[in-house]
Amino acid sequence: MSSELTLEQSTKSFDGYQYVYSHDSYTVDCNMKFGIYVPSIADKECVPLLIFLSGLTCTEQNFITKSGVQRLASKYGFIVANPDTSPRNCNIEGENDQWNFGEGAGYYIDATEGKWSENYQMFSYINDEFYELILSNFNVDIDRIGILGHSMGGHGALISFFKRPSQYKSVSALAPICNVTKCEWTRNAFMKFLGQDENLWKEYDACELVNSYSGPIPYAPILIDQGSDDKYKEDYLFPNVFLDACTKASFPIHLREQIGYDHSYYFIMTFLEDHFKYHKNEFEHSD
Template sequence: MAAAELMKSEKMFNGWVKRFKHSSAELGCDMLFTVFFPPAAAAEGVKVPVVYYLSGLTCTDENFTLKAGAQRTAAELGLALVAPDTSPRGLNIEGEEDSWDFGTGAGFYLDAKEPKWARYRMYSYITKELPAVLAATAPQLDLGNACIMGHSMGGHGALTIALKNPAAFKSVSVFAPICNPTQVPWGHKAFSGYLGEGWQAEAAEQYDATEMVKKYSGPRLPVLMDNGTADDYLQTQLHPWAFEGAAQGKLDLTSRMQDGYNHGYFFISTFMEDHLAFHAKHLLA
């Protein structure tokens, strides 16, 4: 696997925020991702643990990097932060840019089955190609010592990817995740479009955390989930209570409702330190 091209590098809290570009074989386009390297990564022979962050609808790699306020805590804890994009871009597919919750910026962390959307393979990109590119690009990353987190659509991605690959991650955390997407409008639109007719069975088995955890028999992954009581999407799109009920006895789940917080990055930045400390406890044990 070829190394990614460094596009930009900026010092922050004595670490470095670096944005990379590479040609993705999975997605058929150039992809950008951002990595924060903590100061510890500069020491010769040192490998630092990795936190993957999956963003939500309409986002790029820069939403987390610029808005989440994660770097100070990551620098102190010695954690690298990896922020990929949320979909392929510029594939010139008819309808790709028509809506904010499908197509560009809305890859839903799945591998599409509909021929028209065949390059929308964000599940394989996150789980296979991106780690290989990181290994070729940044040898100071300890990719075998990783956790995963995400927001909204990215929370859905973090949960489903971890449930399918529990040996790859020490812990999982999510902000306002789409917990039961087969039962809500965002999921119906994404799954019917990407997976095609008869999407319900495959979506439930492969891409719905609530349905997946009902049949899960892997290790009791530590999971931290935060939702805001003022989130406009809580009742219509997120359904954390469904996941809470299904995960009992299957995962080590801590689920919190944060009073007055909504769906955005003010909420995420407020509790980011908690989430990184949660991951550090498992990554640095």
């Protein structure tokens, strides 16, 4: 099953085009938008794909307007696709009451509880429908697909990699929420989306998933960047808990503390090229 795409925006940038498309999603049962940068080389041959997952309160616009990704996607010859962070305009009571829950805050999980379960199926949307939509409509090298994200999106990238190892060659993250069962934001959301059984929550916790991961090991340790002055680091993101979990699981990780940086897009744009380099290196060592 494949959705028909509607072109919403087409803007020349560097040697390619920044597009925004919309489509009627059968997974989350609403109209969804996504951004995608396509370099000119993709007109001639299959190229690597990076999927970027954004953080709380974001739409598809934040990343494409604030990060400078177009220059990097052009330079490295990658298609870069970035979906929205949640379903939109579903008219569910309470979905706009909190900044960190509901619209703009889908947490990339599949809800099981009541009124949320029909629309808030973001894990399946990202890793099934959206994934196949990009492969079906753009010139992607299926053996060179990576995923990365920021904050809530970093959480989404990590769990997608651990739960779908056959789909992603590489993963990295910027200031990800690493331990969702401890984070106040996610505990509030998971209680509503998944109910009170915390064993179900663990199925979407990177610190838990790395312990049971049995897929391919990346060529180089996965890259995680974390700003030292990020006000969310200690109480919401828990990078060191994830580092400990990876160490215990003998899973390779490179956690870099970036001195003086906070949680903003200034942090993202500063280190984003390092993540392109990281994924390029992983792609070059594809089997």
